[in-house]
Amino acid sequence: MNSLYQWTRRSVLQAGLSLGLSPTIGWGASDNILQRTIAASNESLPVIGLGTARAFDVPETPDAIVQRAAVIDTLIKSGASLVDTSPMYGNAETVIGEIIRGSDRRQSLFLASKVWTEGRAAGEIQIRQSMERMATDKIDLMQVHNLRDLDTQLPTIKEWQARGNIRYSGVTTSRRNAFVTLADVMKKWRPDFVQLNYSLGERDAEEILLPLAQELGIAVLVNRPFMNGALFRAVKNSTLPDWAAEFSAASWGQLFLKYIVSHPAVNCVIPATTKAHHMIDNLGAGFGELPDVATRRRIENWFANL
Numbered sequence: 254m255n256s257l258y259q260w261t262r263r264s265v266l267q268a269g270l271s272l273g274l275s276p277t278i279g280w281g282a283s284d285n286i287l288q289r290t291i292a293a294s295n296e297s298l299p300v301i302g303l304g305t306a307r308a309f310d311v312p313e314t315p316d317a318i319v320q321r322a323a324v325i326d327t328l329i330k331s332g333a334s335l336v337d338t339s340p341m342y343g344n345a346e347t348v349i350g351e352i353i354r355g356s357d358r359r360q361s362l363f364l365a366s367k368v369w370t371e372g373r374a375a376g377e378i379q380i381r382q383s384m385e386r387m388a389t390d391k392i393d394l395m396q397v398h399n400l401r402d403l404d405t406q407l408p409t410i411k412e413w414q415a416r417g418n419i420r421y422s423g424v425t426t427s428r429r430n431a432f433v434t435l436a437d438v439m440k441k442w443r444p445d446f447v448q449l450n451y452s453l454g455e456r457d458a459e460e461i462l463l464p465l466a467q468e469l470g471i472a473v474l475v476n477r478p479f480m481n482g483a484l485f486r487a488v489k490n491s492t493l494p495d496w497a498a499e500f501s502a503a504s505w506g507q508l509f510l511k512y513i514v515s516h517p518a519v520n521c522v523i524p525a526t527t528k529a530h531h532m533i534d535n536l537g538a539g540f541g542e543l544p545d546v547a548t549r550r551r552i553e554n555w556f557a558n559l
C-alpha cells in the first residue's frame with residue numbers, strides 16, 4: 254500500500270463527519286480498517302470492498318470516469334483494496350482500466366474478476382482480455398462466474414495461478430438453488446475463495462456454506478449485501494435503532510454491512526456503488542465495534558419484525 258494514499262484516522266473521521274455521522278460512532282475507535290486473513294496464504298484482506306455490476310457498466314465518458322475514480326480513490330484512501338468485476342458486467346472492466354491506467358492505483362488494489370464462458374480456449378481469451386481491459390499483467394483473484402463450465406475453467410485458472418499470472422482461484426454464485434452444487438465444488442476443488450450472496454434478507458449461506466468455508470479454509474467474499482438496494486427500500490419508513498450505536502453503526506448501510514462482516518467466516522463484503530459518499534458510508538462498516546453473537550440475534554429479530 255502506498256502510504257501517501259493512506260488516510261489518517263483524522264481524515265477518516267472527517268469524511269464520516271461530512272456525511273453527518275457522529276465522530277464517536279460509525280468510523281469508530283480503531284485506527285485501521287478491519288482485516289481478515291486469507292487462509293490459503295495468510296495475507297490480510299480489508300473487510301470492505303467494492304462491487305461493479307451495473308455501477309461501473311457505463312461508457313468511458315470523462316464525467317463517468319471521474320465519478321467512479323472518486324469511488325476507487327475513497328476505497329484506497331481508507332486502506333481497503335478489493336474491487337470485484339466480471340466480463341459479464343459490460344463495460345465495467347474497461348472503466349476500471351481507464352481509472353488505473355497512467356496512475357499508481359494498481360499497486361493499492363486487489364483486483365477480482367471472473368471467467369464467464371464455455372470452453373478452454375474461450376476461457377483463456379477472456380482472462381487475457383480482462384488483464385488488457387484492466388491494464389494489468391496479474392489478476393489477484395480469478396473466479397468462475399456462476400459456476401459456468403466449472404470443470405474446464407477452474408483447472409485453467411489453477412494453471413495460470415501456478416504460472417504466476419493469477420494469485421488466487423475462486424468460484425461464485427448469488428443464487429441459493431446453486432448452494433448444494435457449490436458445497437460439492439468447495440469439497441472437490443478447494444478453491445482459495447468462494448463468493449456468495451449473504452445478507453440480513455438472504456441468510457441461507459449460514460446453514461452449510463459459511464461453516465464449510467471455515468472448515469476447509471476457503472476465504473469468503475459476500476455479494477448482494479444490500480440485495481441490490483432492496484434492503485434500503487425495506488427500511489425506508491423506519492428509524493435506525495438506537496442500539497446500532499453499540500456496534501458503531503451510524504447508518505443503514507453500516508448496520509447491514511456490519512451484520513455480514515460479524516459472521517466469522519466472512520473475509521470481505523463487496524457492496525456496489527456509483528457514489529463516493531456511499532463508498533465512505535460503506536467503508537465505515539470496516540471500523541469500530543462489530544455486533545457480537547447476542548447482538549446478531551437482536552438484529553435478526555428486529556429485521557424479521559420490520
Ligand SMILES: NC(=O)c1ccc[n+]([C@@H]2O[C@H](COP(=O)([O-])OP(=O)(O)OC[C@H]3O[C@@H](n4cnc5c(N)ncnc54)[C@H](OP(=O)(O)O)[C@@H]3O)[C@@H](O)[C@H]2O)c1
Binds near residue numbers: 307476
Ligand atoms: N454471481 C456473482 O458472481 C455475483 C452476483 C451478484 C453480485 N455480484 C457482485 O456483488 C456486487 C454487489 O452486489 P449488487 O451490485 O447486486 O448489489 P448491492 O451491493 O447489494 O447493492 C447495490 C445498490 O446499493 C446502493 N448503495 C450502495 N451503497 C449504499 C449506501 N451506503 N447507501 C444507500 N445505497 C447504497 C447502490 O446505489 P448507488 O450507486 O446509488 O450507491 C446500488 O443501487 C456486484 O456489484 C458484483 O460485483 C456477483
